[in-house]
Amino acid sequence: MDKWNMTKVLFDESQNYLASGVSSNLRLAMKPFPIYIREAHGAKLFDVDGNEYIDYIMAYGPQILGHSHPNIVNAICSQVKQAQTYGAQHVGEIELAKRIKKYVPCVDLVSYASTGSEAVQVALRLSRAFTGRQKFVRFEGHYHGWMDNIFTAFGNSNKEGSTNKGSIIPGTKGQNLKALEDTILLPWNNVEALEKTLVEHQDEIAAVITEPIMCNSGCILPLPGYMEKLRELTSKYGIVLIFDEVITGFRLGLGGAQEYTGITPDLVTMGKALAGGLPLSAVGGKKEIMELISRSEVYHMGTMNGNPLCTASAIASIDYLSDEKNNAYTQMNKLVDILVTEINNLSEQYNLPLLINRAGPVFHTMFTDETEITHFSQFQQRDSKAFERLAEIFLEEGLAVRPSGLWYLSTAHTEQDIYASLEIIDKSFQRFKNS
Numbered sequence: 291m292d293k294w295n296m297t298k299v300l301f302d303e304s305q306n307y308l309a310s311g312v313s314s315n316l317r318l319a320m321k322p323f324p325i326y327i328r329e330a331h332g333a334k335l336f337d338v339d340g341n342e343y344i345d346y347i348m349a350y351g352p353q354i355l356g357h358s359h360p361n362i363v364n365a366i367c368s369q370v371k372q373a374q375t376y377g378a379q380h381v382g383e384i385e386l387a388k389r390i391k392k393y394v395p396c397v398d399l400v401s402y403a404s405t406g407s408e409a410v411q412v413a414l415r416l417s418r419a420f421t422g423r424q425k426f427v428r429f430e431g432h433y434h435g436w437m438d439n440i441f442t443a444f445g446n447s448n449k450e451g452s453t454n455k456g457s458i459i460p461g462t463k464g465q466n467l468k469a470l471e472d473t474i475l476l477p478w479n480n481v482e483a484l485e486k487t488l489v490e491h492q493d494e495i496a497a498v499i500t501e502p503i504m505c506n507s508g509c510i511l512p513l514p515g516y517m518e519k520l521r522e523l524t525s526k527y528g529i530v531l532i533f534d535e536v537i538t539g540f541r542l543g544l545g546g547a548q549e550y551t552g553i554t555p556d557l558v559t560m561g562k563a564l565a566g567g568l569p570l571s572a573v574g575g576k577k578e579i580m581e582l583i584s585r586s587e588v589y590h591m592g593t594m595n596g597n598p599l600c601t602a603s604a605i606a607s608i609d610y611l612s613d614e615k616n617n618a619y620t621q622m623n624k625l626v627d628i629l630v631t632e633i634n635n636l637s638e639q640y641n642l643p644l645l646i647n648r649a650g651p652v653f654h655t656m657f658t659d660e661t662e663i664t665h666f667s668q669f670q671q672r673d674s675k676a677f678e679r680l681a682e683i684f685l686e687e688g689l690a691v692r693p694s695g696l697w698y699l700s701t702a703h704t705e706q707d708i709y710a711s712l713e714i715i716d717k718s719f720q721r722f723k724n725s
């Protein structure tokens with residue numbers, strides 16, 4: 291593997307120091323090796339061996355302005371000279387909250403954390419305290435972080451749904467199985483399963499948490515009327531509706547999936563694209579729920595919460611995205627239009643059964659004979675191994691794409707990047723076809 295000599299040496303070395311050699315198990319999915327990056331600018335990654343890649347992984351979502359955007363770099367640099375963290379209040383927290391409140395429909399008040407997983411836990415805690423109930427509904431194929439009460443195996447697919455009598459498969463060994471006892475796992479985009487469960491368990495259910503677009507499994511959109519029904523039923527039974535917008539927040543638009551679907555939940559969790567590459571997440575929502583934190587009835591702590599470097603980066607990112615002259619979302623959507631159309635043309639040309647599901651500047655490519663994928667159970671039938679092989683070829687040819695098939699665009703991608711990518715895709719399809 292001449293192309294990755296240095297990467298290979300470093301990956302071997304890291305096995306002696308880092309458990310698994312990577313810092314998040316998911317990164318092991320990259321084949322033939324998890325590459326070692328030297329630096330990244332705009333839409334490009336540069337590895338330690340001198341290879342260059344057009345990047346569609348975008349750090350799994352956060353890099354909405356691309357890598358090392360000057361506005362982000364300047365904001366962080368000027369903040370870092372003042373202080374790195376205070377453990378005290380600062381103006382950046384307010385300035386960021388003002389922006390979130392302005393753009394995200396459900397938000398009256400916010401509370402910050404560092405990761406999406408944490409924000410989800412705060413939202414669940416708030417929901418329990420607000421309703422006095424314990425259970426919550428989540429959906430197959432959605433991901434809400436790695437904590438014990440919500441991490442379930444992705445293979446979980448059960449047409450009837452599961453109210454957990456030992457039937458929910460935990461996501462990992464070592465998980466506290468008791469923590470899953472309050473989880474009700476349902477198929478998504480299935481009104482009957484939802485309605486039946488909410489009617490039967492209405493007095494026990496504190497919250498329904500959903501990715502408003504199923505970005506973690508096939509970028510599946512809600513079927514017409516599904517979100518409306520979800521909103522209607524949760525309101526009817528006094529259940530808190532949580533949109534987990536860790537991916538969709540500030541990615542689908544300034545108002546995230548709430549703007550995209552027109553549905554306003556009670557609480558929202560955000561991370562990733564919120565802070566342009568720094569570790570910051572937020573839970574936000576209606577005043578009457580968030581005030582539980584204001585009154586210290588619900589505790590939310592964290593040494594790093596509202597870290598000034600992170601808020602500075604988030605403010606710079608949102609200010610860039612909201613500046614009309616940058617045309618950020620229109621531009622990203624225009625480029626995805628070209629990319630998706632041309633990938634479809636190429637897959638037709640090479641007779642590859644590649645299907646694309648898309649929501650704004652994020653899309654999922656998968657090998658399937660289905661003509662549309664609207665449910666997780668169908669998504670599970672895709673040929674995931676074939677796409678992993680293709681992603682490996684992409685990487686060899688200079689395109690960084692997640693082996694799962696989820697692609698992110700940034701404002702730094704240019705038309706030139708898109709056409710250069712299409713040349714690589716063409717060549718890769720050819721190699722894939724002949725392999």
Ligand code: PLP
Nearest residue numbers: 405406407433434435534536537
């Ligand atoms: N929620 C969703 C929808 C996610 O996609 C993720 C991560 O991918 C999380 C929560 C967890 O976020 P984090 O990895 O920052 O803990």
